[in-house]
Amino acid sequence: xxxxxxxxxxxxxxxxxxxxxxxxxxxxxxxxxxxxxxxxxxxxxxxxxxxxxxxxxxxxxxxxxxxxxxxxxxxxxxxxxxxxxxxxxxxxxxxxxxxxxxxxxxxxxxxxxxxxxxxxxxxxxxxxxxxxxxxxxxxxxxxxxxxxxxxxxxxxxxxxxxxxxxxxxxxxxxxxxxxxxxxxxxxxxxxxxxxxxxxxxxxxxxxxxxxxxxxxxxxxxxxxxxxxxxxxxxxxxxxxxxxxxxxxxxxxxxxxxxxxxxxxxxxxxxxxxxxxxxxxxxxxxxxxxxxxxxxxxxxxxxxxxxxxxxxxxxxxxxxxxxxxxxxxxxxxxxxxxx
Amino acid sequence: xxxxxxxxxxxxxxxxxxxxxxxxxxxxxxxxxxxxxxxxxxxxxxxxxxxxxxxxxxxxxxxxxxxxxxxxxxxxxxxxxxxxxxxxxxxxxxxxxxxxxxxxxxxxxxxxxxxxxxxxxxxxxxxxxxxxxxxxxxxxxxxxxxxxxxxxxxxxxxxxxxxxxxxxxxx
Numbered sequence: 001x002x003x004x005x006x007x008x009x010x011x012x013x014x015x016x017x018x019x020x021x022x023x024x025x026x027x028x029x030x031x032x033x034x035x036x037x038x039x040x041x042x043x044x045x046x047x048x049x050x051x052x053x054x055x056x057x058x059x060x061x062x063x064x065x066x067x068x069x070x071x072x073x074x075x076x077x078x079x080x081x082x083x084x085x086x087x088x089x090x091x092x093x094x095x096x097x098x099x100x101x102x103x104x105x106x107x108x109x110x111x112x113x114x115x116x117x118x119x120x121x122x123x124x125x126x127x128x129x130x131x132x133x134x135x136x137x138x139x140x141x142x143x144x145x146x147x148x149x150x151x152x153x154x155x156x157x158x159x160x161x162x163x164x165x166x167x168x169x170x171x172x173x174x175x176x177x178x179x180x181x182x183x184x185x186x187x188x189x190x191x192x193x194x195x196x197x198x199x200x201x202x203x204x205x206x207x208x209x210x211x212x213x214x215x216x217x218x219x220x221x222x223x224x225x226x227x228x229x230x231x232x233x234x235x236x237x238x239x240x241x242x243x244x245x246x247x248x249x250x251x252x253x254x255x256x257x258x259x260x261x262x263x264x265x266x267x268x269x270x271x272x273x274x275x276x277x278x279x280x281x282x283x284x285x286x287x288x289x290x291x292x293x294x295x296x297x298x299x300x301x302x303x304x305x306x307x308x309x310x311x312x313x314x315x316x317x318x319x320x321x322x323x324x325x326x327x328x329x330x331x332x333x334x335x336x337x338x
Numbered sequence: 339x340x341x342x343x344x345x346x347x348x349x350x351x352x353x354x355x356x357x358x359x360x361x362x363x364x365x366x367x368x369x370x371x372x373x374x375x376x377x378x379x380x381x382x383x384x385x386x387x388x389x390x391x392x393x394x395x396x397x398x399x400x401x402x403x404x405x406x407x408x409x410x411x412x413x414x415x416x417x418x419x420x421x422x423x424x425x426x427x428x429x430x431x432x433x434x435x436x437x438x439x440x441x442x443x444x445x446x447x448x449x450x451x452x453x454x455x456x457x458x459x460x461x462x463x464x465x466x467x468x469x470x471x472x473x474x475x476x477x478x479x480x481x482x483x484x485x486x487x488x489x490x491x492x493x494x495x496x497x498x499x500x501x502x503x504x505x506x507x508x509x
Contacts, residue, residue: 005355006375006421028422035378035417036398048375050422076411080474100487101472102465103399105411106418236486333479 065219071110094168110212117159157200170269180210193268222247227323240264284325293317365433402488412468431460454492
């Protein structure tokens, strides 16, 4: 690995102060992605500021009826927390479908939001990549793009966001709490990650001198009718080709509220208000689900190797909505998709 | 085209980073060592403490051969900076047997012939020790799912699952 300096932050204010003094410094929490990127020479921070010891490790109910999750809560602790398992099982399932138990033990809640794409060309420093080297070009558009995006792409970048946890957080309409030199602010989850546009080097709207302190879940957890279905090349421990988070509120078999988010298909978790609106007042049948799938995939575009994702996503959306409606969420250990 | 890695882009620091003294408890022994900030826990164990039972497989968190227990939890030591584990309690494969008696998982792996080349085995066993401590895996399916971070290229998976089931029942 290339050399860097190391410093530990004592508290959030100290972390903000330290990052402000060194523009080429980076925060490190779980390190599961950043250390790897440094090994591949994709990232080259002059200094790592260790925030893993900051006292941001609690999962607590809020007065508004939701839950506040500290940014340093390890992914495993969050997935198995009783409040999350009982009230937000969609989030629990999504987290446990990602990575391995070792990595989930290491990875932090805040860091999960900030992980970089796994696009092959982003990692391969011998090839052009606008995300790694702005202006150098995109190798994936005409390259091996089987894992790349079909929605919200630009001519500059067709990378996907790799997180499973974020797909559930998008569907649940979480809020991101951040702090910076100008004070604290909140960012709606839908506004946190960006589409690539002409600035694919920027994954999120977090400023370089800001730090994530917490994720807030609203009261509604859709714990009765939800499912997270992840389609990947292996049965476990692989990034999603397509994943679907579905959450429904039902009155008998009529849909009162619907949330739908896709992973593995875009630069951010993909939602569509039209798709969710199309489900309102509908019966929970395949025809309604197919209509919602068409809305959610409106404008989808393949780049050759990833054309299959469009049909795969359509079928996965229909299947996941069915699982949610029946109250039989996809199991993470029994791999049969029912 | 020329390489466009980060090392070529970022202006490197003016002064060389200093090595940092750290204290770890490794397999019950108090250890003091001085490491560069970028030394992984894996390299600290293997190269500084001569504990070579923990293996470097992929060195990118994709194979699980480097799995050790840190404060009782299984992690990938190849993606962990040693300096970030100041004061931590580390258990490696060398620390599982006690008083000349194999750990139940070690014995179970022998009983079930749960390896061929053996390169992934120390990671498999440390990971399984973490899995048993977590108490989340009840069925064979759940063991398979929660052991998916440990790759065995010889394909000894059925015997690995059987060995873990045996050790779990006796723990």
